[in-house]
Amino acid sequence: MNGLPGQVAFDEYGRPFVILRDQGQKSRLTGIEAHKSHILAAKSVANVIKTSLGPKGLDKMMVGPDGDVTITNDGATILDMMDVDHQVARLMVQLSKSQDDEIGDGTTGVVVLAGALLEKAEKLLDRGIHPIRIADGYEMAAKVSAAKLDEISETFKVDPENVEPLIQLAMTTLGSKIVNRCHRQMAEIAVQAIMAVADFKRSDVDFELIKVEGKVGGKLEDTMLVKGVIVDKDMSHPQMPKSVKDARIAILTCPFEPPKPKTKHKLDVTSVEDYKKLRQYEHEKFDQMVKQVKDTGCNLVICQWGFDDEANHLLLQRELPAVRWVGGPEIELIAIATGGRIVPRFEELTEAKLGKAGIVRELNFGTTKERMLVIEECKNSRAVTIFIRGGNKMIVDEAKRSIHDALCVIRNIVRDNRIVYGGGAPEIAACLAVQEAADKISSLEQYAVRSFAQALESVPLALAENSGLSPIHTLAQVKSRQVKENNPFLGIDCLSKGTNDMKEQHVIETLTAKKQQILLATQLVRMILKIDDIRAPADNMGMMGGMM
Numbered sequence: 001m002n003g004l005p006g007q008v009a010f011d012e013y014g015r016p017f018v019i020l021r022d023q024g025q026k027s028r029l030t031g032i033e034a035h036k037s038h039i040l041a042a043k044s045v046a047n048v049i050k051t052s053l054g055p056k057g058l059d060k061m062m063v064g065p066d067g068d069v070t071i072t073n074d075g076a077t078i079l080d081m082m083d084v085d086h087q088v089a090r091l092m093v094q095l096s097k098s099q100d101d102e103i104g105d106g107t108t109g110v111v112v113l114a115g116a117l118l119e120k121a122e123k124l125l126d127r128g129i130h131p132i133r134i135a136d137g138y139e140m141a142a143k144v145s146a147a148k149l150d151e152i153s154e155t156f157k158v159d160p161e162n163v164e165p166l167i168q169l170a171m172t173t174l175g176s177k178i179v180n181r182c183h184r185q186m187a188e189i190a191v192q193a194i195m196a197v198a199d200f201k202r203s204d205v206d207f208e209l210i211k212v213e214g215k216v217g218g219k220l221e222d223t224m225l226v227k228g229v230i231v232d233k234d235m236s237h238p239q240m241p242k243s244v245k246d247a248r249i250a251i252l253t254c255p256f257e258p259p260k261p262k263t264k265h266k267l268d269v270t271s272v273e274d275y276k277k278l279r280q281y282e283h284e285k286f287d288q289m290v291k292q293v294k295d296t297g298c299n300l301v302i303c304q305w306g307f308d309d310e311a312n313h314l315l316l317q318r319e320l321p322a323v324r325w326v327g328g329p330e331i332e333l334i335a336i337a338t339g340g341r342i343v344p345r346f347e348e349l350t351e352a353k354l355g356k357a358g359i360v361r362e363l364n365f366g367t368t369k370e371r372m373l374v375i376e377e378c379k380n381s382r383a384v385t386i387f388i389r390g391g392n393k394m395i396v397d398e399a400k401r402s403i404h405d406a407l408c409v410i411r412n413i414v415r416d417n418r419i420v421y422g423g424g425a426p427e428i429a430a431c432l433a434v435q436e437a438a439d440k441i442s443s444l445e446q447y448a449v450r451s452f453a454q455a456l457e458s459v460p461l462a463l464a465e466n467s468g469l470s471p472i473h474t475l476a477q478v479k480s481r482q483v484k485e486n487n488p489f490l491g492i493d494c495l496s497k498g499t500n501d502m503k504e505q506h507v508i509e510t511l512t513a514k515k516q517q518i519l520l521a522t523q524l525v526r527m528i529l530k531i532d533d534i535r536a537p538a539d540n541m542g543m544m545g546g547m548m
Helices: 031-050 075-081 087-102 107-126 131-152 164-174 178-197 272-295 309-317 328-338 393-415 425-438 445-456 458-466 471-485 511-529 538-544
Strands: 006-010 016-020 026-030 060-063 069-072 210-216 224-226 228-231 243-252 300-303 355-364 371-378 384-390 418-421 508-510 533-537
Touching (some): 026 031, 031 075, 031 533, 060 075, 069 393, 075 087, 087 107, 087 511, 107 445, 107 458, 107 511, 131 418, 131 445, 131 511, 164 178, 178 210, 178 384, 178 393, 210 393, 224 228, 228 328, 243 328, 272 309, 328 355, 328 371, 393 508, 393 511, 418 425, 418 511, 425 458, 458 471
Parallel strands (some): 210 384, 228 384
Antiparallel strands (some): 228 371, 355 371, 418 508
C-alpha cells in the first residue's frame, strides 16, 4: 500500500474509503469547474494574440527577465516568450509551436481558432451537452471542413522559369511582418533561395543548405542573397590578403599546434638546452604542418580550432591565408558548398579533399572594424546564404523570423502544390459547408457542428477588426456574397483594395497550412474537453482557477 498516494480505511459498515496523504495541501477541480478553468485559460491566450492576426495585425513588445526587448507579431514567438503558468495555456503555446515546426506559417490563426472552439464549447457545456459529444461533433465538422478546403483548392504550377506566382505567395506571408517596407525584395530573396536548393524530382527542399545570417547596421533594403556561404570571421592575420581568387580550401578540424599526449602529463625543462630543443621541435612541427598543407596546392585554410601566434606568423610568411575558430555548422556548410572534405588530421590531407570556390573575400561594414568572409562561386551552387541587414538587433531578428516563414511556405508549395486563397475566404467557405452538414445530422452532435461553424468565423472576424472594419457587418456581407455568387474566393478586403476577390488580390495560402490549422486546433480542443479532473498543490490552484 506504500506506493499509493493515500491509504484505504473502512467505516463501521465495512465500506472502504481512501484517505489521501497530504490532503490539506492539495486542491482539486472536477467536472464543469475543471472545464471552465481550462477554457478560460485558453481564451486568455487566444485573446492576447488575436490582435496580431492579418496584414494590419499589431505587434507585441516582449521584455525578457534580463531586459532583452523583442518586438514581433509572429504568434509562435509571442507565445514562446510569454511566461505562462497554467497547464492548458501551455498546451496552446505548444500548439502554436507545432504549427510553426510543421508548416512555419499560420501560428496565430491556429491559436485564435482553438480559442474560439473552446469558447463555443463552454456555451454547449452550459446547456448540459456532454464534453465527449461536443468533441465528436467537432471531429465530424473538421472532416467536413478539410473536404471543403480540398474542393475549393487549386493546383499551383511551380515553375523555376516563372517565379512570379511564387513571389506573390511569399508576399502574402510577409504581408503582416515588419519587413513589408521592402515586401517584394524579401519575397524575391526567399523564392530565389528555395529555387537554388530545391530538389524538384523528389519535391523537397533541404533547409540545411540555406543559412540565414544577420548583421546590425545598414538598411533592410541592403539584405541580399549570396550564392555561397557567409562566415562571421575574418583572416587570422591582418596582413593576410583580403581576397583569394580560385580558392582551393583545406577544411581542417585539427588545431595548428604540436601533438600532445591525450593522458595527463607533466613536462620538466631543467636546462636552457632542453628549452631550446623543445622550441626547435615546436618550430619543426609547425613547419611540417604548413608544408603538408601547402604541398596539396591549397591556398586557403579554414580551421575549426585556433592556432597560436607562431603558427599564424609562419602561415603569413608562407603566404597561406587562414581563418580560425570557424564553428561546426559553418564548417559543414562550407564543405557542402565547396565540394571539399572535412579533414581531421594533417597526414590525411590530399589534393582531392580540397574544396573549390571562385572567390573568397572579406566584407567590411561602414566605420566599424567588423568583418565577415564571403565564399562565392562555389562548386556546389546549391548552398546559399541570406544576409539580412537592419537598423537594430530587433529588426534583424524579426526579419530572420519573417524570412523563415516565407521559406517554409515556399517549401510547402514545392512539396504539395495545392493552394487556397486567404483573407478569411477558406474559413467562410468551410463555415458554410459545415452549417449545411449540421442540418443533415439528426443526433446531438449537430449542436457541436454548428458551434464549429461559428468558431470558424472567428478568423475573418479578427481580420476585419484588426483592419479597422466593422467586423460583423463585413463578415455578413462577404458571407452572403459567397452564397449568392457561389464564389469561395471572396474574403475580407484588409488592405482596402476595392475588391473582396482574393484571387484578384493574389492573397495566396498553401492548402497544407490551412488544413493543418483546422486539424491541429480540433485535436487540441478534443484533448482539453476530455480532461474533467485536476489535482494540484494548493498554491497552484489559484493559477488553475483560470488565471495565467
